[in-house]
Amino acid sequence: MVEKGENVQMATVSSKKPNVLALFKSYSLGEFLVVNKFSHEFNVSILYLSDLVALNGYKKTLSIINEYILLNKINIVLIDVEYYPEFDFEFIRNISNSVVKVSIVMDDALMHDFNSITAAYSDLILTVEPISVLLYRAKGFKAEFMPLEGDQSVFYERDGAKDIDVLFCGTMSKCGRKEYINYLRANGVAVTVIGHGNNFVPFEELGAIINRTKIVLDLSKSHLISPTAPETKLRPAEEFFSYLLGMRGRPIVSGLCKTACISEYAPSLSLLFSEDEVPTFTSFKECLDLINLLLEDETRRVYHAEKLHSKVLAEYEDRAYLKKLLPKIRKREPFVYEFKPRPYWYEKIVAQARVRRLSSFPFRHLFEILSLLWSRPRLTLTLHKEICITYIAAIYRRVLPVRLREKRREFFQ
Numbered sequence: 001m002v003e004k005g006e007n008v009q010m011a012t013v014s015s016k017k018p019n020v021l022a023l024f025k026s027y028s029l030g031e032f033l034v035v036n037k038f039s040h041e042f043n044v045s046i047l048y049l050s051d052l053v054a055l056n057g058y059k060k061t062l063s064i065i066n067e068y069i070l071l072n073k074i075n076i077v078l079i080d081v082e083y084y085p086e087f088d089f090e091f092i093r094n095i096s097n098s099v100v101k102v103s104i105v106m107d108d109a110l111m112h113d114f115n116s117i118t119a120a121y122s123d124l125i126l127t128v129e130p131i132s133v134l135l136y137r138a139k140g141f142k143a144e145f146m147p148l149e150g151d152q153s154v155f156y157e158r159d160g161a162k163d164i165d166v167l168f169c170g171t172m173s174k175c176g177r178k179e180y181i182n183y184l185r186a187n188g189v190a191v192t193v194i195g196h197g198n199n200f201v202p203f204e205e206l207g208a209i210i211n212r213t214k215i216v217l218d219l220s221k222s223h224l225i226s227p228t229a230p231e232t233k234l235r236p237a238e239e240f241f242s243y244l245l246g247m248r249g250r251p252i253v254s255g256l257c258k259t260a261c262i263s264e265y266a267p268s269l270s271l272l273f274s275e276d277e278v279p280t281f282t283s284f285k286e287c288l289d290l291i292n293l294l295l296e297d298e299t300r301r302v303y304h305a306e307k308l309h310s311k312v313l314a315e316y317e318d319r320a321y322l323k324k325l326l327p328k329i330r331k332r333e334p335f336v337y338e339f340k341p342r343p344y345w346y347e348k349i350v351a352q353a354r355v356r357r358l359s360s361f362p363f364r365h366l367f368e369i370l371s372l373l374w375s376r377p378r379l380t381l382t383l384h385k386e387i388c389i390t391y392i393a394a395i396y397r398r399v400l401p402v403r404l405r406e407k408r409r410e411f412f413q
Contacts (some may be wrong), residue, residue, distance in 0.1 A: 017041065017042050017043045018041075018042050018043070018075040018076065018330070019042065019043045019045070019072055019073055019074045019075050019076075020038055020042040020043065020044045020045070020074065020075065020076045020077070020078060021044075021045055021046075021047065021065075021068065021069060021072070021074045021076070021077045021078070021099075022034065022035055022038075022044055022045070022046045022047070022077075022078040022080070023046075023047055023049055023065065023077060023078065023079045023080070023081070023087075024046060024047070024048055024049065024080050024081075025048070025049050025050050025080075025081050025083075025084040025087065026048055026049075026050045026051075027048065030080070030106055030148060031046075031080060033148045033149065033151075034078065034080065034104060034148070036151055036318075037146075037148075037150060037151070037318045037321075037322070038078065038322070040318050040319055040322055041319075041322045041326065042075075042076070044078075045072065047064075047065065047068065049061065049081065049084075049087060050084075052064060053086075053357060054357070058086070058091065058354065062091065062094050062095070065095060065096075066095065066096045069095075069096045069098065069099055070096070070098075074099055075099060075100065075330075076099060076100045076102060076329055077095060077099045077100070077101050077102065078102050078104055079092060079095075079101060079102065079103045079104065079119075079122065080103075080104040080105075080106070081118070082104075082105055082106055082107060082111060082115065083107070083111070084353070085114065085118070085349045085350050085353040086350060086353040086354040086357055087118070088117075088118055088346075088350040089117055089118050089120060089121060089342060089346075092118065092119070092121045092122060093121040100123045100124070100329050100330070101121065101122045101123050101124075102122060102123065102124045102125075102126060102329055103115075103118070103119035103122035103124075103125050103126070104125075104126045104127075104146065105119060105125065105126070105127045105128075105129075105132070106127075106128050106148070108127050108128075108129045108132040108135075109129055109132075109244050109246050110244075112132060112135060114346065114349070116135075116136065116139060116141075117342060117343075117346050119136075119141075120141065120339065122141075123142065123329070124142045124143070124144065124328060124329055125141055125142065125143040125144075126143070126144055126145075126146035127143060127144075127145065127146065128145070128146055128147065128148055128247075128249075129145075129247065129268060130145050130247065130268040130271040130272055131267060131268045131271070133145050142328070144325060144328065145272075146321075146325075147249065147252050147316040147321060148249055149249040149252050149253045149256075150252060150256070150312075150316050150317050150318040150321055151203075151318050152256055152313075152317050152318065152319075154203045154204060154207055155203070155206075155207045155210070155253045155256035155257050156207065156256060156257065157211065157256075157257055157258040157309070158207075158208065158211040158257070160211060160212060161212070162211075162212055162213060162214045162259075163212055164190075164192050164209070164212050164213040164214065165189065165190045165191075165192075165213075165214050165215065165295060166184065166189055166190065166191045166192065166213070166214070166215050166216075166217050166291060167191075167192050167194070167209065167210065167213040167215070167216050167217065168181060168191055168192070168193050168194075168216075168217045168219070169193075169194050169195045169201065169206065169209075169216075169250065170195050170196070170219070170248075171195070171196055172193065172196045174219075174221065174222045175221050175222065176219065176221045177219050177221070179284075180219055180264075180284060180287060181193060183284045183287075183288070184287065184288060184291065187288050189288065189291055189292075189295075191217070192209075192213075194206075206253070207253070207256075207257060210253060210254060210257040210259050211257050211259065213259055214259075214260065214294070214295060214301060215259075215260050215261070215262060215291060215294055215295070215301070216250055216251075216254040216259055216260070216261040216262075217261075217262060217287075217291075218248050218250040218251060218254075218261055218262065218263035218264065218278075219248075219263075219264045220245045220246060220247065220248065220263060220264040220265065220266035220269070221244070221245055221264060222244055222246060245264070245265065245266040245267060246266055246268065247266050247268040247269050247272070248263075250263070251263060251269070251272075251273060251277075251278045251308065251312075252312055252316050254305075254308065255277075255308040255309050255311060255312030255313070255316070256309070256312055256313070256317065258305050258306065258308075258309040259305055260294060260301045260302075260304045260305040260308070261304075261308060262278065262279045262280070262281065262287070262290055262291070262294070263278050263279075263280050263281075264280065264281060264282070264287070265280045265281065265282045266280075272315075272316075273308070273311065274307075276303075276304065276307045277304070277307045277308045277311050278304075278308060279294075279304060
């Protein structure tokens with residue numbers, strides 16, 4: 001039984017709002033933004049699955065979740081377990097069907113193949129990548145775009161002078177970003193950079209800085225391969241490509257602050273904004289020319305800022321967004337999709353990830369590991385051996401050092 005306050009956080013309390021349970025692997029900035037967004041219209045409580053699984057294993061964790069849903073009259077479950085493959089298709093399928101299941105995916109450009117299987121049993125998929133909405137719909141799933149940043153209580157227009165010409169917020173290490181900044185500075189543009197490396201900028205401070213800015217610079221290019229992605233080894237063809245043009249949240253927060261934003265071209269950006277709202281560029285020279293034009297022509301710069309501001313308030317601000325989303329998630333429809341057997345590579349990733357996590361408590365979860373292997377007949381004998389070796393190695397790493405410490409203690413006593 002779930003004790004009050006045990007691995008549970010309550011974001012809001014109101015008897016008039018529907019109840020939402022958010023299932024997260026652990027705390028992160030993305031999860032904070034999701035909870036903050038949905039708290040405008042729902043009572044949101046949070047369960048952190050990593051702690052629950054470590055204590056209880058996967059089967060008991062599912063029982064705890066379903067009991068919590070029943071006792072707290074949960075209407076909707078938000079599920080964000082991206083990059084944690086142990087929380088797989090079967091895990092989501094076994095969550096109570098009395099609730100609307102909403103999967104949230106944030107890094108779908110890299111993880112789409114994996115995410116599309118894990119989230120397949122959801123009633124709705126929310127993704128921060130507009131192009132992914134079309135990819136999910138092409139597979140027959142219900143999907144909608146979800147902007148992460150949209151809180152007008154944090155990002156809003158403030159009075160004051162705009163004393164920063166060009167602002168870039170983010171890490172400089174991603175492909176091409178440092179070269180863009182250096183090129184602009186070499187050609188006389190004063191570019192202010194914040195948030196590089198581990199220097200995280202709190203949202204309140206970021207909102208204040210954007211309000212002091214004439215032009216926010218958004219660079220879309222990023223590396224395609226992430227070394228932590230669980231399926232990277234099974235996607236060797238992706239290593240051939242150098243980068244990906246993806247959308248960031250800067251145009252939305254700039255729009256909330258009524259500040260002009262220009263962006264490096266990204267296909268997904270054109271699905272949300274026009275050139276009047278977010279002017280784009282494709283080269284160093286185009287970027288420089290566009291910045292110089294907007295710095296010299298205040299009327300044009302204000303025009304772009306006002307167009308962007310109006311669009312964001314109407315479409316992507318949290319309350320405006322939820323108003324459109326609510327009819328799509330309030331009612332659960334019968335699930336009629338027919339699935340084929342899950343592919344071998346998917347089963348392999350899930351099995352290996354679960355064994356690694358359960359091996360933290362090697363003896364407590366031995367039966368569950370054996371059940372995991374037994375329930376996945378598609379896994380080959382070779383993989384069974386590989387997983388068993390992983391498990392034994394985990395026991396060796398965790399148990400043997402304890403035994404050695406005990407022997408050492410006995411020796412010196």
